[in-house]
Amino acid sequence: MTPFLQFLLLLAIILFVAKLAGYLSTLIHQPSVLGELLVGLLLGPSLLDIVNLPFISNEFLGESIYELAEVGVLLLMFVAGLELHFSELARNAKVSALAGLMGVIVPVSLGWGLGLLFGLTPVAALFLGMTLGATSVSISAQTLIELKMLRSRVGMGLLGAAVFDDILVILLLSLFLALEMGGASVWAVIWVFARMVIFLAASVSFGLWVVPRVVRLIAPLPISQGVLTLALIIMFLYSIAAEFVGGMAAITGAFLAGLMFSRSPEKERLQRGMSALAYGLFVPIFFVNIGLSVNVRTLGVETLWLLVGITAVAIVGKLGGAGIGARLAGFTWRESIQLGAGMVSRGEVGLILASVGVQQGMVNAAELSAIVGMVLISTIVTPPMLRALFQRPKPKEV
Amino acid sequence: MTPFLQFLLLLAIILFVAKLAGYLSTLIHQPSVLGELLVGLLLGPSLLDIVNLPFISNEFLGESIYELAEVGVLLLMFVAGLELHFSELARNAKVSALAGLMGVIVPVSLGWGLGLLFGLTPVAALFLGMTLGATSVSISAQTLIELKMLRSRVGMGLLGAAVFDDILVILLLSLFLALEMGGASVWAVIWVFARMVIFLAASVSFGLWVVPRVVRLIAPLPISQGVLTLALIIMFLYSIAAEFVGGMAAITGAFLAGLMFSRSPEKERLQRGMSALAYGLFVPIFFVNIGLSVNVRTLGVETLWLLVGITAVAIVGKLGGAGIGARLAGFTWRESIQLGAGMVSRGEVGLILASVGVQQGMVNAAELSAIVGMVLISTIVTPPMLRALFQRPKPKEV
Numbered sequence: 001m002t003p004f005l006q007f008l009l010l011l012a013i014i015l016f017v018a019k020l021a022g023y024l025s026t027l028i029h030q031p032s033v034l035g036e037l038l039v040g041l042l043l044g045p046s047l048l049d050i051v052n053l054p055f056i057s058n059e060f061l062g063e064s065i066y067e068l069a070e071v072g073v074l075l076l077m078f079v080a081g082l083e084l085h086f087s088e089l090a091r092n093a094k095v096s097a098l099a100g101l102m103g104v105i106v107p108v109s110l111g112w113g114l115g116l117l118f119g120l121t122p123v124a125a126l127f128l129g130m131t132l133g134a135t136s137v138s139i140s141a142q143t144l145i146e147l148k149m150l151r152s153r154v155g156m157g158l159l160g161a162a163v164f165d166d167i168l169v170i171l172l173l174s175l176f177l178a179l180e181m182g183g184a185s186v187w188a189v190i191w192v193f194a195r196m197v198i199f200l201a202a203s204v205s206f207g208l209w210v211v212p213r214v215v216r217l218i219a220p221l222p223i224s225q226g227v228l229t230l231a232l233i234i235m236f237l238y239s240i241a242a243e244f245v246g247g248m249a250a251i252t253g254a255f256l257a258g259l260m261f262s263r264s265p266e267k268e269r270l271q272r273g274m275s276a277l278a279y280g281l282f283v284p285i286f287f288v289n290i291g292l293s294v295n296v297r298t299l300g301v302e303t304l305w306l307l308v309g310i311t312a313v314a315i316v317g318k319l320g321g322a323g324i325g326a327r328l329a330g331f332t333w334r335e336s337i338q339l340g341a342g343m344v345s346r347g348e349v350g351l352i353l354a355s356v357g358v359q360q361g362m363v364n365a366a367e368l369s370a371i372v373g374m375v376l377i378s379t380i381v382t383p384p385m386l387r388a389l390f391q392r393p394k395p396k397e398v
Numbered sequence: 399m400t401p402f403l404q405f406l407l408l409l410a411i412i413l414f415v416a417k418l419a420g421y422l423s424t425l426i427h428q429p430s431v432l433g434e435l436l437v438g439l440l441l442g443p444s445l446l447d448i449v450n451l452p453f454i455s456n457e458f459l460g461e462s463i464y465e466l467a468e469v470g471v472l473l474l475m476f477v478a479g480l481e482l483h484f485s486e487l488a489r490n491a492k493v494s495a496l497a498g499l500m501g502v503i504v505p506v507s508l509g510w511g512l513g514l515l516f517g518l519t520p521v522a523a524l525f526l527g528m529t530l531g532a533t534s535v536s537i538s539a540q541t542l543i544e545l546k547m548l549r550s551r552v553g554m555g556l557l558g559a560a561v562f563d564d565i566l567v568i569l570l571l572s573l574f575l576a577l578e579m580g581g582a583s584v585w586a587v588i589w590v591f592a593r594m595v596i597f598l599a600a601s602v603s604f605g606l607w608v609v610p611r612v613v614r615l616i617a618p619l620p621i622s623q624g625v626l627t628l629a630l631i632i633m634f635l636y637s638i639a640a641e642f643v644g645g646m647a648a649i650t651g652a653f654l655a656g657l658m659f660s661r662s663p664e665k666e667r668l669q670r671g672m673s674a675l676a677y678g679l680f681v682p683i684f685f686v687n688i689g690l691s692v693n694v695r696t697l698g699v700e701t702l703w704l705l706v707g708i709t710a711v712a713i714v715g716k717l718g719g720a721g722i723g724a725r726l727a728g729f730t731w732r733e734s735i736q737l738g739a740g741m742v743s744r745g746e747v748g749l750i751l752a753s754v755g756v757q758q759g760m761v762n763a764a765e766l767s768a769i770v771g772m773v774l775i776s777t778i779v780t781p782p783m784l785r786a787l788f789q790r791p792k793p794k795e796v
Contacts, residue, residue: 004468005638005648012634015627023621032621063458064465070402223421224430228678229413236410240403250403273678276671280626 007064011285013050014065017043018284031143031383036284038380040291051292065289072286073138074254075278078235080141080159081258082271083150086208089259095157095339099325100164103343104172106321107132110313118306123180127362130176131354131371132314134169136347136379137162138251142283143383144342147390154335157326158342159255166252166349167196173353174247180360192247199246203238203253207260215264227266228273231257249349294376298369306370311377318343318378338389345382346375405462409683411448412463415441416682429541429781431685436778438689449690463687470684471536472652473676476633478539478557479656480669481548484606487657493555493737497723498562501741502570504719505530508711516704521578525760528574529752529769530712532567534745534777535560536649540681541781542740545788552733555724556740557653564650564747565594571751572645578758590645597644601636601651605658613662625664626671629655647747692774696767705768712772713779716741736787743780744773 001009018036025035043050051062089096108129115125140158144150150159174192211234218226235257242253261270323340327333354371357363363371399407416434423433441448449460487494506527513523538556542548548557572590609632616624633655640651659668721738725731752769755761761769 001638001642004465005641007465008469008634008638008648012631012638015631015634019621019624019627023619026620060458060461060465064462067402067405067458067462071406221421222424222430223417225674225678226417228674229417229682232679233410233413236406240399240406240410243403244399250406272670273674276623276626276674277678280623280671280675281630284627 007061010061010065014285014288018288031146031387033139033142033287034383036287037290040288041294043288044292044294046294046296065285068282069286069289072282073251074235074239075274075282076138076142076286077251077255078258079274079278080150081255082262082274084156084159084259085262086259089156089160092156092160095326095329095331096160096164098329099157099161099322099339100168102325103135103161103165103318103322104133104168107314107317110317114309114313124362127357128367130172131350132317134346134349134353135162135165135343136345136349138347139345139379139382140342140386143386147387149390154338157339161322161343163252166249169349170247196246196248199241203241203256211260212264215266219266225273227270231261231270231274290379294372303366303369306366307373310370311374314346314374314378315344341385341389345379350375405459408459408463412686413682416686429544429785431537431540432781434682434685435688438686439692441686442690442692444692444694463683466680467684467687470680471649472633472637473672473680474536474540474684475649475653476656477672477676478548479653480660480672482554482557482657483660484657487554487558490554490558493724493727493729494558494562496727497555497559497720497737498566500723501533501559501563501716501720502531502566505712505715508715512707512711522760525755526765528570529748529755530715532744532747532751533560533563533741534743534747536745537743537777537780538740538784541784545785547788552736555737559720559741561650564647567747568646594644594646597639601639601654609658610662613664617664623671625668629659629668629672688777692770701764701767704764705771708768709772709775712744712776713742739783739787743777748773
């Protein structure tokens with residue numbers, strides 16, 4: 001089989017098992033994203049190791065699947081942004097800021113304490129705490145979309161808090177590295193902050209003033225799928241700019257891009273097209289790929305207690321911290337716990353921090369395994385937890 | 399910039415220039431596919447060499463773009479199949495068979511003669527002729543979709559003829575290699591033929607009896623984009639089977655898969671979703687990638703005459719041969735020429751044959767350059783040629 005046919009075969013298998021597992025998941029009243037995550041784990045190196053099957057000789061295969069998966073999470077965040085309105089999100093700025101802030105402070109502090117308890121140096125313990133600070137809200141966004149709760153107060157507070165969370169963790173990391181690397185230059189930290197402000201100001205201004213005009217210009221022209229392609233181009237550019245200019249996560253850029261198109265007159269057609277791209281092909285690959293990239297077997301017994309500790313601190317710290325922040329901002333207890341639960345899932349940013357820590361010699365192999373395990377567990381528990389918390393009477397719609 | 403951001407940037411550039419060039423193309427009353435092909439040439443190694451820009455360090459980039467492009471041509475052929483009906487295509491079997499047959503015999507014979515004229519051995523000359531036999535109908539299909547002529551008698555005859563063409567060229571190549579490799583085993587040729595029959599019979603039966611039932615089963619289930627994903631899975635499997643089981647081109651499999659879904663009750667929703675995937679993202683990448691993979695600079699002056707000769711023979715032979723076949727089957731002269739023109743564009747199969755010839759030592763570097771140039775020119779002249787031939791009164795609709 002040629003490398004390209006192997007690629008097609010792998011895509012066919014991934015799409016088939018993802019949709020099947022997602023459907024089985026709904027049969028037991030769980031969000032389909034749970035089944036898609038779990039089936040990825042089965043296909044991954046932990047069990048079936050599908051990327052390295054005997055008939056697979058395509059060395060680019062893992063890389064290609066990874067790239068499609070990453071496009072998938074961008075599409076997912078764009079779709080989440082598209083469902084909201086900028087003004088609605090702005091109205092929830094207070095709860096977002098408080099939940100984001102407390103949702104970083106509490107798990108980082110608890111992680112620090114845990115690190116000291118496990119005998120780490122104070123600096124290494126602080127770094128461990130920081131890896132517990134970063135939320136990845138894509139799984140929660142998908143779950144809330146499935147529960148039709150994304151546009152509730154909780155959903156909007158959650159997405160806003162995730163943006164604040166991203167900003168805070170990156171600032172914290174820069175501050176930490178600046179202090180640690182010796183220089184302790186206050187200018188370096190100011191520069192990190194300035195880059196974020198530049199990116200956010202530029203992307204919001206461009207989105208509010210330029211995007212609607214370009215959409216109106218393009219829409220009537222004889223360009224097949226013109227607006228959809230324009231949205232993809234802008235989503236790609238925002239994602240690049242978020243990371244390259246702002247120093248933030250690419251998914252934050254994709255989310256902002258979606259938000260900017262939510263005011264577009266072509267919104268409905270765009271939603272249909274984006275949904276076809278996202279849920280027809282890319283997003284299932286993203287969910288399955290999370291499992292594909294984890295190898296449960298490398299988790300030795302000696303790291304088990306560390307894993308249990310880190311995971312407990314990660315879940316309790318985030319749920320409690322973000323929950324308290326939301327409560328302080330005036331959410332009901334019920335809404336606060338729902339928002340806190342939505343912040344539990346971790347993702348790329350935590351892993352990126354951990355890999356920076358490995359480079360700096362502050363995170364060892366056992367801790368890295370435990371952090372990867374924590375990211376996986378926190379991601380898998382989030383959908384059923386949200387589902388259970390949203391069971392009873394609906395929260396107030398805004 | 400991380401490798402993934404480089405990938406996103408390249409996608410953004412390709413999509414932007416493709417849509418812009420496509421639009422400019424329509425301004426001068428040409429199909430947009432012409433502009434997308436030409437702009438690919440400018441971005442490719444002939445001029446800007448975009449994949450190797452200074453800031454690009456992603457070694458997988460070319461491979462990833464290639465894979466997306468190949469998915470693009472599969473989607474394009476699926477969409478073309480979806481627009482037709484199996485029964486309509488069957489009604490045009492006679493014209494398809496005759497145009498396909500004559501469209502192979504004439505250019506192969508002319509190419510043989512040309513090879514002898516240029517001093518090749520009889521065997522090498524025959525092989526050169528064979529590389530001129532293979533049509534790639536995706537560009538013509540796209541042009542006819544834009545001209546709203548795909549469902550005319552000409553469009554359907556063309557797509558059917560392309561399937562016959564694919565069958566004939568593969569059979570001819572197998573026959574040639576079997577004879578040339580010494581064995582001259584009649585069984586090897588029968589086996590090639592049997593594989594095609596097995597693939598065609600199995601895929602049509604599966605498509606007629608199983609696919610509609612599965613679609614009816616899936617459609618009402620709570621699976622987001624369930625039917626669209628199913629169609630993608632079956633398209634991938636048909637493409638794999640066409641090449642791996644049938645020994646034919648993957649695009650023939652994708653076309654058959656689309657044809658099978660054309661009878662589905664969910665056809666309209668599927669068309670919208672597939673169109674978003676195809677024209678929003680993948681197909682523009684395919685068109686641009688054709689240009690990206692060609693380097694005009696490697697065409698030395700010494701091969702120029704060979705290029706001119708091969709290209710002339712390729713265009714005249716295919717247009718004349720397929721045209722005569724269509725006329726013999728009862729098409730008007732006008733329709734026959736239109737069908738012949740639609741068969742002119744060459745593609746992957748010609749290049750695959752040429753690379754087999756290089757392996758066998760029957761095609762040298764100069765001939766290979768000339769064949770690549772011929773594939774490019776025949777592809778670029780097809781859209782404006784079809785556009786001009788379809789200018790005057792519309793042909794009879796079936």
